[in-house]
Amino acid sequence: MEPLVNVLILSAGSRGKLVSYFQRALAGRGNVVTTDSSELAPTLYLADRHYVVPRITDPDYLPTILDICRRESIDTCLSLIDPELALLADHADEFRAVGVTPMISPAEAVHRGFNKWDMYRFCVDNGIPTPRTWADAATLRADLEAGVVALPLFAKPATGSASANIRTVTDAAELAEAWALAPDMIVQELMTGEAIDVDVYIDLITGEVISLFAKKKLRMRAGTADKSVSFKDPALDRFVIDFCRVAGFRGAIDIDLFVTDDGYSLLEVNPRFGGVYPHAYECGVDFPSMLLRNVAGEANEPNIGAYEEDWAMLAYEEVVMTRIEGLSRN
Amino acid sequence: MEPLVNVLILSAGSRGKLVSYFQRALAGRGNVVTTDSSELAPTLYLADRHYVVPRITDPDYLPTILDICRRESIDTCLSLIDPELALLADHADEFRAVGVTPMISPAEAVHRGFNKWDMYRFCVDNGIPTPRTWADAATLRADLEAGVVALPLFAKPATGSASANIRTVTDAAELAEAWALAPDMIVQELMTGEAIDVDVYIDLITGEVISLFAKKKLRMRAGTADKSVSFKDPALDRFVIDFCRVAGFRGAIDIDLFVTDDGYSLLEVNPRFGGVYPHAYECGVDFPSMLLRNVAGEANEPNIGAYEEDWAMLAYEEVVMTRIEGLSRN
Numbered sequence: 001m002e003p004l005v006n007v008l009i010l011s012a013g014s015r016g017k018l019v020s021y022f023q024r025a026l027a028g029r030g031n032v033v034t035t036d037s038s039e040l041a042p043t044l045y046l047a048d049r050h051y052v053v054p055r056i057t058d059p060d061y062l063p064t065i066l067d068i069c070r071r072e073s074i075d076t077c078l079s080l081i082d083p084e085l086a087l088l089a090d091h092a093d094e095f096r097a098v099g100v101t102p103m104i105s106p107a108e109a110v111h112r113g114f115n116k117w118d119m120y121r122f123c124v125d126n127g128i129p130t131p132r133t134w135a136d137a138a139t140l141r142a143d144l145e146a147g148v149v150a151l152p153l154f155a156k157p158a159t160g161s162a163s164a165n166i167r168t169v170t171d172a173a174e175l176a177e178a179w180a181l182a183p184d185m186i187v188q189e190l191m192t193g194e195a196i197d198v199d200v201y202i203d204l205i206t207g208e209v210i211s212l213f214a215k216k217k218l219r220m221r222a223g224t225a226d227k228s229v230s231f232k233d234p235a236l237d238r239f240v241i242d243f244c245r246v247a248g249f250r251g252a253i254d255i256d257l258f259v260t261d262d263g264y265s266l267l268e269v270n271p272r273f274g275g276v277y278p279h280a281y282e283c284g285v286d287f288p289s290m291l292l293r294n295v296a297g298e299a300n301e302p303n304i305g306a307y308e309e310d311w312a313m314l315a316y317e318e319v320v321m322t323r324i325e326g327l328s329r330n
Numbered sequence: 331m332e333p334l335v336n337v338l339i340l341s342a343g344s345r346g347k348l349v350s351y352f353q354r355a356l357a358g359r360g361n362v363v364t365t366d367s368s369e370l371a372p373t374l375y376l377a378d379r380h381y382v383v384p385r386i387t388d389p390d391y392l393p394t395i396l397d398i399c400r401r402e403s404i405d406t407c408l409s410l411i412d413p414e415l416a417l418l419a420d421h422a423d424e425f426r427a428v429g430v431t432p433m434i435s436p437a438e439a440v441h442r443g444f445n446k447w448d449m450y451r452f453c454v455d456n457g458i459p460t461p462r463t464w465a466d467a468a469t470l471r472a473d474l475e476a477g478v479v480a481l482p483l484f485a486k487p488a489t490g491s492a493s494a495n496i497r498t499v500t501d502a503a504e505l506a507e508a509w510a511l512a513p514d515m516i517v518q519e520l521m522t523g524e525a526i527d528v529d530v531y532i533d534l535i536t537g538e539v540i541s542l543f544a545k546k547k548l549r550m551r552a553g554t555a556d557k558s559v560s561f562k563d564p565a566l567d568r569f570v571i572d573f574c575r576v577a578g579f580r581g582a583i584d585i586d587l588f589v590t591d592d593g594y595s596l597l598e599v600n601p602r603f604g605g606v607y608p609h610a611y612e613c614g615v616d617f618p619s620m621l622l623r624n625v626a627g628e629a630n631e632p633n634i635g636a637y638e639e640d641w642a643m644l645a646y647e648e649v650v651m652t653r654i655e656g657l658s659r660n
Contacts, residue, residue: 226344313651317345319643319645322641327559327640327642
């Protein structure tokens, strides 16, 4: 009989497909446990067991999660939201101390991935093509005046998430306004080519890129692609593998790129399961099983390109029902 | 053996749950056929049969649909998008001539429902509480100066759909800008109370309200509620039944209301299945079966309030896959 394996998905929110993919990978060998700070997160009611927990900024948060790990005999955990990744990375040893292998990259890589200005400088230092970026108004003004760059440009917070305070700026007034939106605003070249999203699994044991899945985003809705199409390009595989060799990420990560006249350009990295990961899974690229193999102490064999192109993923709404006494009178 | 019944869902888009609800209501007695102008509409690949068709504004559209009705022996059809409802209503006899009972309200009611200014005047004339509305800048300016109304207000096109050009206006400059957004802009009192959505089925044969389902919208995402909770209120039932008695709608419709200090206030009516109808179905309020009964020539018995309160509907993403040769190289 195979040993029990229990998986904890933190801040699981609306990512219902991922819950079912882990349940399939476990095939009855253990539980998928989910947490969220809102009792209205659908994944709570799709998992085998669930907990409503404090917000990640609450001092009780980490003790609560570690307690759930002990109580549910959790073997591996992962988070689905960017602001929690640094917390997992910084406290990885506390998880390991209670028998949990967190799916998280080293703290240095996570902190760099979360700060788009740090990531930009890292790419420049390592020769990785990325949109030209400015973190201060004076330098950008000088470059605009020198004709090194031209409007329109794209403004966003260096540490933002969920598309907050992002915008295209088309003139000087909008640019001045954009710098004031957040204390850590950065301004980038506006990418106008095709938007590419790559799911990558980097083995927790060997540190090698084991699997990757490339798709073109065909339509965005509420900050994520709800229609996408799979494709393959050996040049993209090399780009991703070369980047991962220096960037230090581990486990499932998500890379956003754009196509430019000079090839691919790396926009940002989210060191967690990407929002469009279901496309990869439905094409046979099964990261949950790779993670479970790592958690069992086994390395995965690299298997790049094990999927077909031209498969479209088309998203639509599914619902889960739950009765919450008194909710309609709140 | 029961007769075959085939259902045609026009402009089915991403409304995958509705396809499965009709399939369940048919229970193998016939096909659900879907159409859309985009080959990337997920409902195409969820239905028993499907057609990619011209856009509704194309002169070939109606002949194409009537041809599908004949070829697929369609018994009833319905559309899921507002701009198509007038077309169905205006050409209802052509559908009937090919043996189809369209689920559509009379043309007068449909045209009134599509024009929010006409709907406002209809409500005022019939004593139905509705937000105070202005269709011209001069009258509104006079009322603002007389202190009859105060900013902020809410601006939208009288014939808009999918949340285009809607906005809250907080000062005179924003108001002036809003009037220019579309040729048919209207400005309404800003409703700040709870947002209510009611699904109603009005029998095609008796014209009576047979069933209704009330929910509070708990969170909006991409123009629709992705979290809602069921509730019951006899005062709301009376409001809806009284409104429907004069408004002339038929079949499944969707009514948006707000709670005010003086009771419910009717915001707008969409004479089609509402976007949050899955909540009603999952609580046992089965409009597809009511429609099939009507199509078979039987009236439905009124059955108001046959559901429980405090059931939350929580939406999340499901996906359907399809291979489209060459799509990744387009």
